[in-house]
Amino acid sequence: MKKNILTATVPFGGEELTLESGKLAKQAAGSVTVRQGDTVLLVTAGVAPKPKEGTDFFPLTIDYEERFYAAGKISGSKFMKREGRPSEEAILKSRIVDRSIRPMFPKGFRRDVQVIITTLAYDDDHDTAAMAVVGASAALMQTDAPFEGPIAAARVGMKGDEFILNPTLTELAESPLDLLAAGTAEKITMIEVAANEIPEAKMIEAMKFAQKGIAACLEPQTAFINTEREKVVHEDPEHWTELKKEAWEDLMTLVTETEKEKREMSLTELTDKLSEKFADKYEPQMVKEALDVAYLKAIRALIIEKKQRPDGRKMDEVRPLGVEVGVLPRVHGTGLFSRGETQALTVATLGGPGEEQWIDTMEEFSKKRYIHHYFFPPYATGEVKRLGGGNRREIGHGALAEKALAPMIPDRESFPYTIRLVTETLGSNGSSSMAATCGSTLALMDAGVPIKKPVSGIAMGLVSASDDDFQVLTDLQGLEDFAGEMDFKIAGTKDGITAIQLDVKNKGLTEKMIETTFKDALVARMYIMDEMLKVIPEPRKELSKFAPRIITTKIDPEKIGELIGPGGKNINGIIDQFGGKEVLTIDIDDDGTVMITSNDSEAANKAMEIVNSIGVPIEVGQEFEGEVLTIVKDKIKGNEIGAIVQLTPNKDGMIHISALGNGGFVKNVSDVVKVGEKVKVRVKDVDNERGRISLQRIV
Numbered sequence: 200m201k202k203n204i205l206t207a208t209v210p211f212g213g214e215e216l217t218l219e220s221g222k223l224a225k226q227a228a229g230s231v232t233v234r235q236g237d238t239v240l241l242v243t244a245g246v247a248p249k250p251k252e253g254t255d256f257f258p259l260t261i262d263y264e265e266r267f268y269a270a271g272k273i274s275g276s277k278f279m280k281r282e283g284r285p286s287e288e289a290i291l292k293s294r295i296v297d298r299s300i301r302p303m304f305p306k307g308f309r310r311d312v313q314v315i316i317t318t319l320a321y322d323d324d325h326d327t328a329a330m331a332v333v334g335a336s337a338a339l340m341q342t343d344a345p346f347e348g349p350i351a352a353a354r355v356g357m358k359g360d361e362f363i364l365n366p367t368l369t370e371l372a373e374s375p376l377d378l379l380a381a382g383t384a385e386k387i388t389m390i391e392v393a394a395n396e397i398p399e400a401k402m403i404e405a406m407k408f409a410q411k412g413i414a415a416c417l418e419p420q421t422a423f424i425n426t427e428r429e430k431v432v433h434e435d436p437e438h439w440t441e442l443k444k445e446a447w448e449d450l451m452t453l454v455t456e457t458e459k460e461k462r463e464m465s466l467t468e469l470t471d472k473l474s475e476k477f478a479d480k481y482e483p484q485m486v487k488e489a490l491d492v493a494y495l496k497a498i499r500a501l502i503i504e505k506k507q508r509p510d511g512r513k514m515d516e517v518r519p520l521g522v523e524v525g526v527l528p529r530v531h532g533t534g535l536f537s538r539g540e541t542q543a544l545t546v547a548t549l550g551g552p553g554e555e556q557w558i559d560t561m562e563e564f565s566k567k568r569y570i571h572h573y574f575f576p577p578y579a580t581g582e583v584k585r586l587g588g589g590n591r592r593e594i595g596h597g598a599l600a601e602k603a604l605a606p607m608i609p610d611r612e613s614f615p616y617t618i619r620l621v622t623e624t625l626g627s628n629g630s631s632s633m634a635a636t637c638g639s640t641l642a643l644m645d646a647g648v649p650i651k652k653p654v655s656g657i658a659m660g661l662v663s664a665s666d667d668d669f670q671v672l673t674d675l676q677g678l679e680d681f682a683g684e685m686d687f688k689i690a691g692t693k694d695g696i697t698a699i700q701l702d703v704k705n706k707g708l709t710e711k712m713i714e715t716t717f718k719d720a721l722v723a724r725m726y727i728m729d730e731m732l733k734v735i736p737e738p739r740k741e742l743s744k745f746a747p748r749i750i751t752t753k754i755d756p757e758k759i760g761e762l763i764g765p766g767g768k769n770i771n772g773i774i775d776q777f778g779g780k781e782v783l784t785i786d787i788d789d790d791g792t793v794m795i796t797s798n799d800s801e802a803a804n805k806a807m808e809i810v811n812s813i814g815v816p817i818e819v820g821q822e823f824e825g826e827v828l829t830i831v832k833d834k835i836k837g838n839e840i841g842a843i844v845q846l847t848p849n850k851d852g853m854i855h856i857s858a859l860g861n862g863g864f865v866k867n868v869s870d871v872v873k874v875g876e877k878v879k880v881r882v883k884d885v886d887n888e889r890g891r892i893s894l895q896r897i898v
Contacts, residue, residue: 207419212365229341233334237322242334246344247311260313263293269321287594292328294595299332299381299389302703303347305433324367329354332381341425345433351416352381353409362408378405384414386707395606396695399717443493450497457511498682502662515673522734524645531746534641540628545638547646549746550617551796552786569608571620573597579627596632603636603690603698607650615749615794629676630658636690647739655728656690659716671715673723689720749796750803756791758814769848777802812847821882827872839868852892859896
């Protein structure tokens with residue numbers, strides 16, 4: 200299949216993007232390679248010829264495919280060298296692309312659309328998320344899908360007080376701000392932020408800066424429009440209009456019912472009534488689908504025209520809060536946070552440095568000591584479904600809550616623990632991820648983790664009739680999320696924002712919408728923060744008695760090998776001496792820092808004494824209690840002549856048979872001491888040249 204090769208360059212901060220089409224994946228409906236530096240992505244788009252039957256949502260699928268070869272690596276797994284399940288980082292990038300482009304399709308479009316992003320080459324220094332959004336937009340422009348693009352994405356970092364557009368990963372690592380925004384020249388469709396307490400005013404400046412970067416990426420994409428392919432024209436089904444007109448008066452009445460159960464019962468009764476009335480004309484499912492759409496429009500009309508919310512709250516009102524800590528026995532820390540019907544239980548667990556998570560992906564090989572996992576079981580919404588192993592939504596919500604607290608976690612030097620948070624979503628009716636964020640703060644403080652500052656979060660909604668006629672909703676609930684146009688989650692401390700996640704259902708937010716949201720969200724966040732701090736104003740001074748203790752010492756880095764011993768013999772010997780890894784673990788840093796983790800303080804202190812003895816010379820007169828390792832025999836006569844005693848993990852000494860007794864004659868060494876027996880000894884002589892230590896048994 201022959202296609203003309205098209206190329207375009209896109210301004211992208213310090214280094215241009217190069218887009219090319221017509222060379223690779225020629226049978227795909229849309230295919231573009233995106234290159235910056237030596238990082239290359241292949242982005243393809245496909246569109247099904249017919250609507251997907253039986254679905255009531257837009258079936259858009261985004262797959263971000265990491266390839267280890269792109270970075271010149273082979274998977275670190277001993278048993279699986281083929282790329283398997285996508286990493287969490289790949290899933291999060293898929294979600295970023297999805298959230299950026301989904302709003303740009305008409306509501307009610309039901310054809311399958313699939314975008315696949317494959318990493319072909321990776322240079323360790325260029326961000327692929329923003330590149331993937333630009334590539335997805337350009338690839339979709341080539342298809343017949345009613346994609347209302349182009350769109351683009353821009354990442355913003357900071358150096359000092361200055362913004363950097365699409366920084367390299369090296370620059371980003373040193374930046375207090377990591378903002379990724381997507382959208383058009385005038386509006387924002389997606390925001391993802393990790394920040395170290397950036398004030399709202401500065402964040403708005405950063406978004407304006409990102410918008411300019413986005414605008415510069417749009418015009419070059421028009422070169423990829425396939426003028427030979429006619430775009431699909433999408434219109435709402437005719438019966439939607441007819442049934443909406445028939446039901447509108449009843450819908451506007453029932454949406455004013457503030458009790459959820461009564462409201463849902465009334466909707467069911469209305470659906471049954473109209474299904475019977477239009478039985479000869481429409482299938483029951485067609486009636487239900489039309490009324491579901493009309494119901495959401497009635498909620499929008501209630502909010503925007505009558506300035507009322509479905510549950511009767513004021514527009515800036517937070518639902519009733521519930522804040523508790525210490526709700527479970529034995530665990531290291533718990534926080535139970537409720538907001539209306541949304542309820543999240545977060546549990547904190549502390550472990551030693553050796554329990555850090557290893558990250559092995561195409562992009563990095565590293566360790567992670569602060570981890571947040573989020574679970575959303577079906578009972579949280581009163582449903583019955585199959586349990587899975589962590590879907591994309593759960594991974595995304597967990598990552599957001601983790602990101603919100605990350606800048607507040609104490610550094611490893613002052614608090615060397617591995618920290619794992621698990622949020623169990625027990626109930627959900629709007630923004631369980633922000634409940635998880637608040638619950639995480641509570642659990643960490645309950646566990647005694649000395650976080651720098653507490654973090655709270657809130658989700659904000661929006662209903663608009665136009666860019667100038669809109670209503671921002673504080674503490675978005677589920678129904679308003681379905682009916683509205685945005686889910687804008689903002690988390691932070693009293694001094695600034697630490698995380699943002701924005702999804703929209705319209706064609707994007709204006710600058711005024713964003714500014715209003717920030718203003719109202721700050722008031723709500725501070726109110727929630729105050730309520731949390733009434734229950735636990737600061738981290739507990741002491742860790743839970745069930746949490747392990749870590750004691751730290753430092754040895755000469757040149758003695759690390761001596762501590763470890765051949766094949767780990769010495770360090771494993773110390774661990775085994777105190778009951779094995781279930782009781783005590785030892786971790787060593789390259790600078791000679793040794794961390795001993797144990798619930799048994801006596802064992803930990805004794806282990807530290809042994810560690811501190813590494814590299815310390817043995818001197819005459821020192822006393823030890825050591826284990827008899829072996830009985831020494833004369834190589835010629837075969838008679839017993841002494842016993843070898845372990846003094847430290849890497850130092851042994853010998854008690855000659857003449858030094859075993861209390862001045863009396865000893866015929867056999869084994870008459871006095873046995874292998875495995877502990878004996879007290881005193882150092883008689885040290886021969887450093889020959890590496891020999893002579894001992895006297897203390898009787």
